Amino acid sequence: MIARIFALLVLAAAVFPVSAQLPDGEQLPEETQIPDETQLPDGLEIMRQVEEYQRATSDSAFNRMQLSTCRFGISENRITCAERPRVKALESVGKNYGPEGLDSRSVTIVLEPADERGIGLLSYVYDDAARQNESWIYLSALGRVKRIASGNSDEESEAASLFGSEFTTEDMDTGKLEQYEINVLEETVEGGREVWVIELIPNEERARETRYGRIVNYIDKERYVGLRSDMYDHYGNAVKRMLASRVELIDDVWMARSATMMNLVTNRLSNMAILEIYTGIDVEDEVLTQRTLTDAAFRETQLQSIRSQVE
Numbered sequence: 001m002i003a004r005i006f007a008l009l010v011l012a013a014a015v016f017p018v019s020a021q022l023p024d025g026e027q028l029p030e031e032t033q034i035p036d037e038t039q040l041p042d043g044l045e046i047m048r049q050v051e052e053y054q055r056a057t058s059d060s061a062f063n064r065m066q067l068s069t070c071r072f073g074i075s076e077n078r079i080t081c082a083e084r085p086r087v088k089a090l091e092s093v094g095k096n097y098g099p100e101g102l103d104s105r106s107v108t109i110v111l112e113p114a115d116e117r118g119i120g121l122l123s124y125v126y127d128d129a130a131r132q133n134e135s136w137i138y139l140s141a142l143g144r145v146k147r148i149a150s151g152n153s154d155e156e157s158e159a160a161s162l163f164g165s166e167f168t169t170e171d172m173d174t175g176k177l178e179q180y181e182i183n184v185l186e187e188t189v190e191g192g193r194e195v196w197v198i199e200l201i202p203n204e205e206r207a208r209e210t211r212y213g214r215i216v217n218y219i220d221k222e223r224y225v226g227l228r229s230d231m232y233d234h235y236g237n238a239v240k241r242m243l244a245s246r247v248e249l250i251d252d253v254w255m256a257r258s259a260t261m262m263n264l265v266t267n268r269l270s271n272m273a274i275l276e277i278y279t280g281i282d283v284e285d286e287v288l289t290q291r292t293l294t295d296a297a298f299r300e301t302q303l304q305s306i307r308s309q310v311e
Contacts, residue, residue: 043182043198046219051177053224053253058104059096060283062306064276066090069165072262072269079262079269088112088163093306095283102127105288109299110163116140120293121162123169129176129205135169138293145290165270166240166261170210179206190218190227207234223247223254238264251279278310 067088070081094106103126110119118140125133135148148169161168185197195218202210213234218227225247231240240263244256257277262269286292287302 040184040187041196043184044177046184046196046198047177047182047200050219050224050226055096055101055104057250057253057255057277057279058094058106059101060279060281061092061094062278062281062283062310063092063094063274064090065092066273066275067163067165067167067270068273069268069270071267073267079260081269085271086164088116090163091303093281093283093287093303095285095288098127107288107292108162109292109303116163118296118299119163120299121169122288122290122293123172125173127176129179133169133173136290136293138290143294145293165272166263166268167270167272168211170212171242171261176206179203185216187221188218190220193223193227194221195219195227196221212239220247220254225254225256227256240264246273250277276310281306281309 067090068085070083070085072079073082074080088110089112090108090110092106092108094104097103097105103124105124106122108121108123110116118138120138120140121135122138123133123135136145137148138145162172179202181201181203183199183201185199187194187196189195198217198219200215200217202213207213211233212231213236214232216230216232218229219225220227225244226242227244229242230238231242233239240261243260243262244258245260246257247254248257257274258271260269260271283306284302287306292299292302
């Protein structure tokens with residue numbers, strides 16, 4: 001689910017450097033050597049907590065969103081659209097599954113523009129690395145459902161953006177952390193905030209399925225929100241950058257209400273703004289099936305039932 005990209009959980013750890021000098025230049029045994037630098041927190045544990053918060057914002061949730069896409073330029077150190085943006089209005093419903101709520105299902109429907117109304121995306125995301133995530137898109141003009149892949153896999157399906165934007169289904173994924181080498185590279189400042197810089201490198205198995213050879217995340221140390229993510233291809237070239245803003249506390253979870261994904265190859269960007277977000281919504285399992293994509297009457301009945309819970 002789109003909203004889940006931004007929520008993060010507190011994890012703090014610090015070991016302060018200590019200096020010691022032994023007589024005659026002797027050194028401590030290797031197993032008792034005192035580190036010269038502050039010990040950084042465990043990157044894997046941070047990411048596990050990150051995803052726990054992300055799932056909290058996507059469970060039994062209903063969102064209204066605006067998705068804007070344009071070519072961009074940089075003027076006076078500001079990123080601006082170089083053309084009139086293409087704007088879409090979306091509604092999204094999601095729910096967590098499994099004994100520990102580690103899996104999720106979501107459906108997102110285009111409301112506007114009118115000629116794209118009814119286009120929908122259904123996604124099943126699994127925490128278990130042994131299970132492939134599944135996504136289907138319904139093209140209302142063609143009247144059929146098409147399966148899409150989350151990355152560059154060998155499946156008989158193709159990778160796709162989310163509704164023609166620079167966001168992809170892979171960018172929305174959670175779970176499968178064991179398929180990455182995760183390192184905290186440093187502590188620095190980003191956008192005036194102190195952050196941890198956390199690197200994710202896919203293992204050999206994951207590398208065959210993803211378009212990214214490396215992802216570097218900048219995590220706000222106080223609010224534990226991802227402020228920036230840099231994505232690199234398998235040759236080390238920077239290909240995309242995500243910037244987050246409008247950080248707010250929603251249901252005891254800090255999250256960014258706006259995310260901008262920049263494609264550094266095509267000079268196109270997409271902004272996803274979460275206009276409204278509600279959790280604790282009663283979501284029937286049948287809503288999160290392909291019937292919601294293909295049956296317009298059923299879809300509208302179910303969505304209206306959900307809307308009535310928040311209006």
